[in-house]
Amino acid sequence: MSKLIYLVPLFPLLGFLINGLGRKYLSKSLVSIIGSGTILASFIVSLMIFFEVKAPGFAPQVVTLFDFIDVAKLKISFAFQVDQLSALFLLIITGVGFLIHLYSSAYMHEETPPHFARYFAYLNLFVFSMLLLVLGANFVIMFMGWEGVGLCSYLLIGYWFKNDDYNKAAKKAFVMNRIGDLGFLLGIFWMISQFGSTDFSVVFAGADGTPVKILTGITLLLFVGAMGKSAQIPLYTWLPDAMAGPTPVSALIHAATMVTAGIYMIARSNIMYTLSPVTQAVVAITGLATALFAASIALKQNDIKKVLAYSTVSQLGYMFLGLGVGAYTGAVFHVMTHAFFKALLFLGAGSVIHAMHHEQDIRNMGGLKKHLPITHITFLLGCLAIAGIPPLSGFFSKDEILTAAFLKSPVFWVLGVLGALMTAFYMFRLYAMTFLGKFRGTHDQEHHLHESPAAMTIPLVVLALLSVFGGFIGVPEVLMKNGHQLENYLAPVFAQSTAKMHEEHHLSHVMEYMMMFGVAAIILVIIIIAWNKFSRYQKTTAEATGLGRVLENKWYVDEIYDTVISRPLLGFSSFLSKFDKIFIDGIVNGVGRLVQYSSRQLRWIQSGQVGSYILIMVTATILLFIIQFFWKS
């Protein structure tokens, strides 16, 4: 079966080609069938591969399709890696991807057929790139997917290309990603010069024994790539702006899959990170800082999608924290559960926006509970999951990361818990302002409120079930013997790292119980506070002041970037442009002008008077004689 791995990315590619080339000729229903069908086919193949991989005695395989680059000593094959990690990601991508395709077919029904097909083509291309990313058996193929998802994100954010703000957001996303990509690329080059190859097998085998300095350099550069793709400080600002795209896109790309590419990459190259503690510390601190920073911004946002976007940035920060403290399984676990509940929340938000006729400001919502019952229930479950209420999925994955962080340093744990509290607060602020209280929108909007069609609610229900029960594949040891199936499953991928991390000092059970349920209890309190406060929310015109104002304006980071980077770059460029015109071109033209000028001066010698010519001739002859005569002396 794993020989057929190429089918998994091939289906979405075919879907992309058919929908892209036939966008003028295919009907909308055909387009959605092709678009979703290809992903479903991939999902089925992935499922079969997953069961093969899961079976005991499976050895990781590399399926080589053809040589991509073969020059001098450098050989890069177009090869796919089949192992536990890639199989798991295949399931997440194609599974969640399929649900979102299904959802999209209803959500995007207002579009005209060519644009509808264009949308599905982009979506399929995205899934293709993402699959390439997780399947690549070397860093170059991974990089192809890496840039490919960036491209699709660009195309989908700018999907409504008539709107200039959306185009700006799309461009910003691409450029920010490219900054990260440069780091990733440099990391690959360093890898080539160190190991002579980018194949996972060669690089990871060679990592042990490589000087730590070099490994630190490589891993830091790769992490720069992850910062761009997974929206970490300082390259996170594109993600909230990326909400300009259609909501299902936000769910698929900017929540469930693409942004987790950075986590996948680090989990994949875990041994290199384990061997360079400096990078690990950087990863953990960046992740924690992002988690807190983004959560603080989310507290004061009023756009339903922006809140979710900052929440995504914050959750990604948690995953990096997990990676940084060596809890690779925990990070991957959180990727999975986050894919479930964040996709659910985004799709729920999409359902709300759909019902509200493209209104996204939660100050104008409220009381949607009775109008959108299915959306409401699923959304609530999603909120509970992300807040980390036991026994929902978010509880288990977040707990695993926090426990690992505590083992590393209690400070990490305290700050992590602080972030979790903020998460609970802003999520229930969002929930309460949207679904509870009184409706605050216009009468016209109220009149049209309706539950979304089945194509939209079915994915919501499926994702809600996954969010609720998804956590049970990773129940901690304390609660259940052999409960952590995911850890056992992923153990071969992280075996090298586990062998390196000696200090296996466990917490006492009491301590662990206390941390787990103590945190859950505080979170519950926070939820109740938020619930109470915001279900009675009234519209006010009062401007926020102090810290609130700073948070509302996202700590003014965009403005700072604008003044510190964008403007100086533009100014510098204009200066260079002028410099070129005036100075360099000036020199060139100056030489030309000098020649013309001196020629004009010399012209006066050609007076046309024969006498003067002869005089010059005679004088010159006499001079030559004199020179010849006196030369020797």
Place this chain on the structure above:
Amino acid sequence: MIAAFDNFPALLLWLPLIGGILCFFIKNERNVKTWSLFSSIITLALVAVSLTYTDQKHYMLNEVKYFWLTDIGASFGFVLDGISRTLVLLNAIAFPLIFAATWNTKYSNSNSFHGLMLLAQCGMMGVFMATDAMAFYFFWELALIPTYFLASQWGGERRIQAAFKFFIYTFAGSLLLLIGILYVYLKTPDQSFAMLSFYKVKLSGDEQNWLFWLFFIAFAIKMPIFPFHTWQPDVYEQSPPAVTMVLSAVMVKMGVFAVIRWLLPVFPSAVKHFDSIVIGLSVTGIIYASCVAIVQDDIKRLIAWSSIAHIGLMCAALFTLNHAAVSGVIIQMFNHGVNILGLWIVAGLLEQQLGIRKISQLGGIAQKAPVLTILLVIVALANIALPLTNAFVGEFLMFNGLFGYSKYVAAFAGLSIILAAIYTLNMIKNVFYGSMNPISERVQEITLNQRLVLAVIVVLIFIVGVYPAPMFDLIRSSTDTLLSRIAAK
């Protein structure tokens, strides 16, 4: 087959030459266009046939030699090795595409226009195949002269000035080159202009050092490398689209190619001596040109500056003498030629339809011309080296080579990846996306011939981008020979 392997170089020279001369005698404009397209397609077909001869041993052995000035050791010698083949292929692909894409453009004196175009093609064929310094110089100039007339007769308002600048610039370089060639010739053991004699010549370190600059400046002007670049934006802006395409798709590659063939193997010690200066200049040029491109409002100047940046990278990568990087440069020459051709076609099209090139005055074209937009976006993204497009292969290898040379230089040059994304996406955003205005309302969807040409370009982009192995096979043995020769000397 129709010809023995050895006859290909001769045929490839005669076909465009005769085709070009015949053009001058055809009166009817339509017939001229048909004839020139036909003759360039024949040339392409011939090149395609020549590619099927893959016997690598033949490359350097089967040299075609016509006797020219035997007394002084100069002859018309030509050979088709892997590097030549890549560029000859580019040259042969470019012309039919150019003729087809500009099919609807009206020219006064269409016959001389197309005649001169084909003569330029002949000149470039000669440059890419010459194995004799005198013949190389001869064709180097032969390619320049038709271009001068093309740019000065059929261009925009300031065409005379721009063409004159171009001519003086390149001609000054050519004279330096001539002096250099003559000096090396006098030093050859057997008093010959042949390439192999040039490779064998023994020069002292000092001699190499100043000869290096004579050659390099000539080639640097052609490429162009910062700070010899100022002719390029002006000429590209002022020339008619077809000429701009020839210049940027093929002719600037002459400079890079000449470095590979006539500079690196002849003065290896000087190359190693001055590599940091050249790489420094090139890398400065990359960032410089990328920055300037960001603030350009003229779509043609923007493409011109982006071309300067890309060529700078090729030059920098060449001087690392890294095997992978040099292979990358050769492949990138081909890819860049293909990509930039696509960009010029679109730029020319917009100018022809709307009469303006100002990015700030355009907008929303995607609404009226979706196919054009899709094709342009693909070409533009290939131009900024997105993976799975052709330019990625070349740029990856070139940056890799540069990284091997110095990490910091590579990181600095790598900033151009970001800057390229900024200026390209800015252009796409402002020209194609957004809302329409009265000017861009007039735009029409592209015609069938342009659609076909761009489709061919897009197909080439993806073929080379996904499966570049045949290109590597093509150039492998000649790159090996080249680098071992440099290493040995």
Place this chain on the structure above:
Amino acid sequence: MPINYYIFLAITLFCIGIVGVLTRRNAIIIFMCIELMLNAVNILLVAFSKMHYLAAATANPATNVGSEAQLFVFFIMVVAAAEVTVGLAIIVMMYRNIHSVDINFLNRLKH
């Protein structure tokens, strides 16, 4: 007679010719001055020819050393004659056109 006398004579004649060419404006006089210079050269050639012949003849009476110079003199005379014909013809044409033989009017080429 010592060779010096001939040389001095030739230099004198040549200088007269140069000064004449430089100072006079009448085309015919300039023309005559040019002839004067040519003849100065002729005198020199003949004088040196004779000198070399005398030096060589003491050793070998049958020698023909120096005869080339005499040939050159004939060449010069022939060329001068041809030049006179063309030159005078030009001057005549010039006189017909501008009614003067003053060369200061002959700067048309400049314009």
